[in-house]
Amino acid sequence: MRIDIISLFPEMFAGPLGHSILKRAQDSGLISVYVTNPRDFTYDKHHIVDDYPFGGGSGMVMKPEPVFRAVESVINAGNSLNCRIILMCPGGQAFDQAKARELAGYEQLILICGHYEGIDDRIRQYVVHEAISIGDYVLTGGELPAMVVTDAVARMIPGVLGADDGAQYDSFYNGLLEYPQYTRPREFNGWEVPEVLLSGDHAKIARWRRKESLKATLERRPDLISKVELSSLDQKLLQEIKAEQTGG
Structure with missing residues (x-):
């Protein structure tokens, strides 16, 4: 370009x-x-x-x-x-x-x-x-x-970010805010990295990241939720998030 x-x-x-x-x-x-x-x-x-x-x-x-x-x-x-x-x-x-x-x-x-x-x-x-x-x-x-x-x-041009799919995980790329990121050390000031990220279970990690992305968007930019085409899993995750927020 x-x-x-x-x-x-x-x-x-x-x-x-x-x-x-x-x-x-x-x-x-x-x-x-x-x-x-x-x-x-x-x-x-x-x-x-x-x-x-x-x-x-x-x-x-x-x-x-x-x-x-x-x-x-x-x-x-x-x-x-x-x-x-x-x-x-x-x-x-x-x-x-x-x-x-x-x-x-x-x-x-x-x-x-x-x-x-x-x-x-x-x-x-x-x-x-x-x-x-x-x-x-x-x-x-x-x-x-x-x-x-x-x-x-x-950033949208293939190769600019190194990995061809790098931009797909940015906030707003798919309409939602990005999920939280962590790196070493595993524990800092008593704060631990979420255990699921250390599990090696890629399916569980992907589910956790999607849920955290939906949660961040719901909390900080709820206006974006209505603009995103949500899957059946997304709907289920949103129900879980709302239940957790209300203590239900």
């Missing part, structure tokens, strides 16, 4: 993209990430990328021409027939694990980072395929959301 990020502040991406899993994924050729500055596509000597808003108001608005040209440039560079152009915007669709899986199916993603008081709306209308938000709050620019989307999408 090729991921292109259109940003006025490309230096912000060096740290997050240059370490850990994202770095290894790039080094191994599983993903390629490029950051393009719209200032490089201005034709005036001052490289102006913003201007006052029509109709008045505070702040400045990003001009459409540099962004249009930058997007056109990275589309040509990617030479992909399967490309998705996304505006990082607080008014966009809420980003979640399902959207990350969907976006991982494209050959090229182009993430446009707004800044200042906003971005000329002709970019949203005529350039992008969709707008995405990482939460109901406003940030200084789209750079941090673009980093979040890049990281979440990259």
